[in-house]
Amino acid sequence: GAAAGQVQHVFKGTFAHSTTAEPLQILDNTILGVDINGKIAFIEPGDQEEILCDKWGFSSSDVKSLQDKDFFIPGMVDTHIHAPQYTYAGIAQDYSLMKWLKVFTFPTELKYESKDFAKDVYTKLVKRTLKHGTTTACYFATIHTDSTLLLAEIVEKLGQRALVGKVCMDINDAVRSYREETEECIEETKRFIQEIINRKYTLVKPIVTPRFAPSCSTQLLNDLGDIAKENDLHIQSHISENKDELNIVKDMFPECGCYTEVYDKYNLLTSKTVMAHGCYLSNKELEIFCSKGSAVAHCPNSNISLCSGMLDVRNVLNHKVKIGLGTDVAGGYSTSMLDAVRKAIETSKILTIQKPGYETLSYKEAFQLATLGGSQALALEDTIGNFEVGKDFDAVLISPTTTDSSFDVFAGDTKKVIFEKFINLGDDRNVMEVYVAGKLVFPSMCFL
Numbered sequence: 229g230a231a232a233g234q235v236q237h238v239f240k241g242t243f244a245h246s247t248t249a250e251p252l253q254i255l256d257n258t259i260l261g262v263d264i265n266g267k268i269a270f271i272e273p274g275d276q277e278e279i280l281c282d283k284w285g286f287s288s289s290d291v292k293s294l295q296d297k298d299f300f301i302p303g304m305v306d307t308h309i310h311a312p313q314y315t316y317a318g319i320a321q322d323y324s325l326m327k328w329l330k331v332f333t334f335p336t337e338l339k340y341e342s343k344d345f346a347k348d349v350y351t352k353l354v355k356r357t358l359k360h361g362t363t364t365a366c367y368f369a370t371i372h373t374d375s376t377l378l379l380a381e382i383v384e385k386l387g388q389r390a391l392v393g394k395v396c397m398d399i400n401d402a403v404r405s406y407r408e409e410t411e412e413c414i415e416e417t418k419r420f421i422q423e424i425i426n427r428k429y430t431l432v433k434p435i436v437t438p439r440f441a442p443s444c445s446t447q448l449l450n451d452l453g454d455i456a457k458e459n460d461l462h463i464q465s466h467i468s469e470n471k472d473e474l475n476i477v478k479d480m481f482p483e484c485g486c487y488t489e490v491y492d493k494y495n496l497l498t499s500k501t502v503m504a505h506g507c508y509l510s511n512k513e514l515e516i517f518c519s520k521g522s523a524v525a526h527c528p529n530s531n532i533s534l535c536s537g538m539l540d541v542r543n544v545l546n547h548k549v550k551i552g553l554g555t556d557v558a559g560g561y562s563t564s565m566l567d568a569v570r571k572a573i574e575t576s577k578i579l580t581i582q583k584p585g586y587e588t589l590s591y592k593e594a595f596q597l598a599t600l601g602g603s604q605a606l607a608l609e610d611t612i613g614n615f616e617v618g619k620d621f622d623a624v625l626i627s628p629t630t631t632d633s634s635f636d637v638f639a640g641d642t643k644k645v646i647f648e649k650f651i652n653l654g655d656d657r658n659v660m661e662v663y664v665a666g667k668l669v670f671p672s673m674c675f676l
């Protein structure tokens with residue numbers, strides 16, 4: 229039984245989310261309560277208001293009624309984003325992966341030895357993603373422990389939920405100054421993890437982050453697998469993004485039958501692993517992902533921008549592999565998860581053009597990938613991903629009729645039509661409020 233005064237918010241109106249069974253469920257005239265711990269206390273039909281008032285000890289004047297056309301969606305989950313690369317998002321798109329890493333990425337990431345430089349970029353990026361409705365992000369930082377700790381601090385302070393990874397790499401023939409000695413990398417990773425644990429953050433967790441197989445010695449991969457296991461930590465990396473990368477991995481690890489086997493050999497494929505891209509994963513590799521409970525972060529903007537490849541999302545889903553969407557800033561040029569949703573749909577449509585009879589990803593499924601799918605990919609589905617009692621209230625209030633809305637609503641447009649327009653035409657101008665764990669994080673003083 230609930231005692232009085234246990235809810236901090238009560239909202240009444242429309243909620244659009246995904247369940248496992250239904251990629252889009254629109255709950256009209258619904259009342260949702262958020263408890264003092266930021267968790268969803270109830271979600272009931274609006275006509276239950278009086279009963280809920282009695283039960284939870286609030287009065288009808290505490291209920292915030294949404295504007296007629298407005299609706300909440302679950303906060304979006306960016307399952308793969310490189311915070312330091314934000315400085316060159318929007319430029320440098322005409323190289324393929326390996327050359328792009330050498331010319332843009334490694335020289336830029338070197339600059340994060342400076343915490344002042346890091347502070348400016350990381351603050352701007354976290355604000356930008358929050359404003360776009362990304363309530364959870366899975367970040368790659370750089371090899372620098374202290375500026376990565378700063379990223380964690382900024383994320384927590386601005387109120388975003390995140391996994392934050394200190395990048396591990398002890399091989400870099402392209403830019404030799406941008407790597408660590410194996411031993412140092414391991415020690416710094418341990419220091420990073422311990423420091424994050426000591427800080428007792430509520431929203432930020434550490435994630436073990438080998439950059440990708442080509443930049444890691446077998447010793448490093450092995451030790452990172454051990455560290456993740458000892459501390460039951462999340463793991464992230466890149467896999468099978470680009471054909472040149474595949475050839476490098478084949479040469480470096482001739483004893484492994486496939487790319488997936490490389491990570492698996494070093495215990496880096498767990499139920500808390502998320503691997504970006506996977507464009508060229510074979511069905512056999514997807515079966516390994518499925519059996520390990522490991523996830524794929526689909527980053528369609530990046531895959532197209534760097535001409536890396538096209539992930540067949542339908543095939544991944546058919547193999548029952550967990551999958552979410554990522555912006556992959558700055559391989560991808562957009563910080564917006566709505567962009568990732570659209571690019572995922574477009575990639576699927578290109579595959580449909582190529583393969584008649586292909587089952588195109590629907591806008592509803594793409595929305596599901598950006599929310600519930602992302603939560604599953606990050607093994608956070610017990611906490612976030614949709615509007616279910618007991619989950620944290622991570623949510624975005626969307627207004628399709630705000631004065632500078634990016635699209636128009638016409639007489640006769642149903643809630644479903646408006647939602648579909650938002651998916652295809654909406655942007656941050658439609659984002660009115662963002663909540664993480666029940667707390668309003670946008671707009672807030674931090675944004676002034």
Ligand code: GUN
Pocket residue numbers: 310325329333439440466469530556559
């Ligand atoms: N593979 C290894 N590092 C990177 C990176 O920074 N971005 C992308 N897209 N792929 C990578």
Ligand code: ZN
Pocket residue numbers: 308310466504556559
């Ligand atoms: Zn990446």
